[in-house]
Amino acid sequence: MKYFRTIYTVWLREMRRFWRDRSRLIGNLAMPFMFLAFLGVGFNSSFSIPGLEGGYIGYLAPGIIGMSLMFTAIFTGISVIFDKQFGFLREMLVAPASRWSIVGGKILGSSTITLISGFMILGIALLMGAIPLSAITVGNILLAMVIMVLTAFIFVSIGLIIASKMNSMEGFNLIMSFLIMPLFLLSGAFFPIENVPGWMQVLAGADPLKYGVDGLRSVLIGVGELPVAMNVLVLFAISAVMVLIASLLFRKMEA
Amino acid sequence: MAIIEIKNLTKKFNGLTAVDNVSLDIEEGELFGFLGPNGAGKTTTISMLSTTLRPTSGTATLAGFDIIKEQHDVRQNIGIVFQDPSLDTELTGRENLRFHGRMYNMPHDLREQRIAEVLELVELTDKADIVVKKYSGGMKRRLEIARGLMHHPKVLFLDEPTLGLDPQTRRRLWSYIHNLNKSENVTMMLTTHYMDEADKLCNRVGIIDRGKIVAVDTNHNLKKVVGGDVVTLGTDNPQKLRAALETEVKVGKIEVKEDSITFVISDGDHFIPQIIKCAEHRGIDISSVHSDEPSLEDVFIHYTGKRVRDKEADEKDNFRDHVRQRQKMRR
Numbered sequence: 073m074k075y076f077r078t079i080y081t082v083w084l085r086e087m088r089r090f091w092r093d094r095s096r097l098i099g100n101l102a103m104p105f106m107f108l109a110f111l112g113v114g115f116n117s118s119f120s121i122p123g124l125e126g127g128y129i130g131y132l133a134p135g136i137i138g139m140s141l142m143f144t145a146i147f148t149g150i151s152v153i154f155d156k157q158f159g160f161l162r163e164m165l166v167a168p169a170s171r172w173s174i175v176g177g178k179i180l181g182s183s184t185i186t187l188i189s190g191f192m193i194l195g196i197a198l199l200m201g202a203i204p205l206s207a208i209t210v211g212n213i214l215l216a217m218v219i220m221v222l223t224a225f226i227f228v229s230i231g232l233i234i235a236s237k238m239n240s241m242e243g244f245n246l247i248m249s250f251l252i253m254p255l256f257l258l259s260g261a262f263f264p265i266e267n268v269p270g271w272m273q274v275l276a277g278a279d280p281l282k283y284g285v286d287g288l289r290s291v292l293i294g295v296g297e298l299p300v301a302m303n304v305l306v307l308f309a310i311s312a313v314m315v316l317i318a319s320l321l322f323r324k325m326e327a
Numbered sequence: 328m329a330i331i332e333i334k335n336l337t338k339k340f341n342g343l344t345a346v347d348n349v350s351l352d353i354e355e356g357e358l359f360g361f362l363g364p365n366g367a368g369k370t371t372t373i374s375m376l377s378t379t380l381r382p383t384s385g386t387a388t389l390a391g392f393d394i395i396k397e398q399h400d401v402r403q404n405i406g407i408v409f410q411d412p413s414l415d416t417e418l419t420g421r422e423n424l425r426f427h428g429r430m431y432n433m434p435h436d437l438r439e440q441r442i443a444e445v446l447e448l449v450e451l452t453d454k455a456d457i458v459v460k461k462y463s464g465g466m467k468r469r470l471e472i473a474r475g476l477m478h479h480p481k482v483l484f485l486d487e488p489t490l491g492l493d494p495q496t497r498r499r500l501w502s503y504i505h506n507l508n509k510s511e512n513v514t515m516m517l518t519t520h521y522m523d524e525a526d527k528l529c530n531r532v533g534i535i536d537r538g539k540i541v542a543v544d545t546n547h548n549l550k551k552v553v554g555g556d557v558v559t560l561g562t563d564n565p566q567k568l569r570a571a572l573e574t575e576v577k578v579g580k581i582e583v584k585e586d587s588i589t590f591v592i593s594d595g596d597h598f599i600p601q602i603i604k605c606a607e608h609r610g611i612d613i614s615s616v617h618s619d620e621p622s623l624e625d626v627f628i629h630y631t632g633k634r635v636r637d638k639e640a641d642e643k644d645n646f647r648d649h650v651r652q653r654q655k656m657r658r
């Protein structure tokens with residue numbers, strides 16, 4: 073009971089901060105929207121993916137949802153660095169509460185925010201006609217939600233792992249260039265991984281986001297490389313490992 | 328039983344001893360000052376007592392709970408105001424307190440009642456629903472003190488509570504701390520490197536230097552060790568007064584100025600009236616009396632042999648040195 077209370081407390085704080093900073097939400101939506109609107113419409117006019125009936129914009133939409141999930145999740149996870157800098161982490165760590173619950177609350181809070189932004193991009197894609205309305209069934213929404221939640225767990229944990237090793241945002245450019253961008257570009261958000269050279273398929277295979285994007289694409293537009301169940305299984309396995317590593321590192325953190 | 332019992336507490340960082348075999352008892356209800364220069368080991372000691380840092384050896388009990396074996400119970404019974412700010416500046420004051428109450432497992436009604444009480448105590452009730460980033464430095468500090476007290480801790484640690492605040496805000500905080508110590512019936516342990524802060528605020532002071540406790544006693548007793556009171560008498564005839572003092576009362580070296588004389592005397596409170604009587608008797612006018620205790624800074628120098636100011640000491644310091652020398656010889 074006490075554990076849930078701590079989880080809820082930390083989760084609630086994340087929600088409060090998120091709600092208070094609504095301008096951030098708009099900012100979070102702007103980039104994915106522009107990708108969909110300009111890149112999607114742009115490519116739609118000149119290119120088509122072999123064996124794909126719908127246009128390119130439909131192909132791109134699940135990829136952009138995946139991108140938004142990853143960016144939001146890593147950013148919210150990494151925000152623990154600000155808690156370190158502003159000293160609030162000490163307030164949490166010195167309380168008579170279990171560290172597992174604190175990190176659990178943090179992961180759940182950041183994942184909730186990630187999920188909200190994922191669904192908002194989904195809404196935009198539906199409004200733009202990128203994803204057919206016929207794809208929206210209760211079963212599909214639940215399935216998409218499972219994929220989004222697992223993807224969020226993975227990248228929030230990665231954010232937390234980075235935060236446990238860094239004391240300021242100074243190194244963030246490096247993380248952006250050498251972690252976030254490759255994960256994004258190799259995820260198959262823009263193009264099918266099946267058709268790329270072998271070396272790139274190997275790299276993409278190690279990218280957790282690939283399984284999220286592929287799963288969402290299967291669910292939302294009915295096109296996918298792997299079966300949905302396979303994607304969910306891989307995401308589940310990676311998220312379990314990542315959450316565990318993040319929790320262990322967080323437990324050892326000294327404020 | 329003392330509320331904090333520190334037994335041979337030691338902390339080493341890579342071979343460097345930050346806290347060296349510290350033993351100390353703090354009684355319930357005390358406002359205890361932990362005084363020392365920066366880097367003396369004050370914060371390290373507080374971190375160990377508040378269970379955020381593991382001692383290399385030794386231990387302590389807090390309200391009867393061991394800081395190594397019963398961390399959870401220790402945490403439930405302490406409040407901390409950290410040296411650096413530790414508020415969520417994106418939340419309001421009240422939201423920060425609610426977060427705290429939930430983390431300390433306080434039931435809803437009690438939590439809301441305590442929030443109202445502690446906000447009242449630090450006079451932030453009307454600012455409670457403003458985001459903390461709009462608070463001034465002093466307001467943030469007060470909110471942190473309120474938060475530290477919210478869950479009825481038996482001990483409140485205040486680590487350099489007035490660091491970086493302007494003199495006026497510092498003085499206001501002192502009065503809050505002083506009053507809360509009484510009204511909330513909470514034992515307080517305060518670290519500071521401001522001598523005047525420990526002097527004004529604390530009943531008892533422990534002086535720490537390079538990880539070692541060099542002296543623990545009441546301010547009054549510590550100052551007694553240095554020597555007596557520094558007394559300055561204003562008069563139109565200092566030479567005559569000097570002659571009178573030298574024959575009638577035993578005092579240390581007398582410093583004569585144009586319209587005053589200054590000397591150190593032990594137990595000045597008792598002797599000053601006698602001196603005035605004696606001066607009147609000889610027809611010497613005394614226009615003013617000023618008596619000053621030695622400061623804790625003098626005490627610090629006495630114990631550590633270190634000066635805070637540079638070698639170029641002013642005359643008063645030389646004067647005190649001389650007195651100290653004499654007293655040592657007398658002993």
